[in-house]
Amino acid sequence: MVVEELLQELDGRLRECCDCQAKVQATCQLLEQSSHCCELPGRLQQVSAQGYARHLVYRHPDDHYCVVAMVWGPGQGTAIHDHDNTWCVEGCVAGQLAITSYELVGQQQELLELKPERTVEVGVGSVGCLIPPFEHHRIFNPFEREAITLHVYGKELKQCTRLLETDRPNLYRAERVQLGYCTMP
Numbered sequence: 001m002v003v004e005e006l007l008q009e010l011d012g013r014l015r016e017c018c019d020c021q022a023k024v025q026a027t028c029q030l031l032e033q034s035s036h037c038c039e040l041p042g043r044l045q046q047v048s049a050q051g052y053a054r055h056l057v058y059r060h061p062d063d064h065y066c067v068v069a070m071v072w073g074p075g076q077g078t079a080i081h082d083h084d085n086t087w088c089v090e091g092c093v094a095g096q097l098a099i100t101s102y103e104l105v106g107q108q109q110e111l112l113e114l115k116p117e118r119t120v121e122v123g124v125g126s127v128g129c130l131i132p133p134f135e136h137h138r139i140f141n142p143f144e145r146e147a148i149t150l151h152v153y154g155k156e157l158k159q160c161t162r163l164l165e166t167d168r169p170n171l172y173r174a175e176r177v178q179l180g181y182c183t184m185p
């Protein structure tokens, strides 16, 4: 399946959904069916030496949803981050990754307290989702080959909050960051 077909199918399915739960479920089902046979053009497979690469695949003209491809070289990954209060569905289309999800359990002064929930190793065909308020995770590629993921968000994710470790266990300092793209259509 080429990306254009996937986008057309996604648009059709999301049009039929009226709430966030239904959109997440429909997107999960589609990525589960298609991520093992998804053919990505060369642009969406480009790695970046600076860190994991974000490539814009499609943004809905009215910002109803947005699709981004990410390429993870060996050793590349994110900090713990949120998703700016929107839902996301992530499917692995090449390689393998380790994903740790976190639960926000409290706040101490300006520091956020997060508890690691679980770490899963994912491969081609694996699909995961986050729905606020459970929306913190960290994605990392500890393997020797590149991995590629497709991410569908409930809006264009232009910024998010990154959580940085402190010298106190499970307490993190929040930092707002702008998100850009390595390539756009």
Ligand SMILES: [Fe+2]
Pocket (backbone or CB within 6 Å): 081, 082, 083, 137
């Ligand atoms: Fe994420």
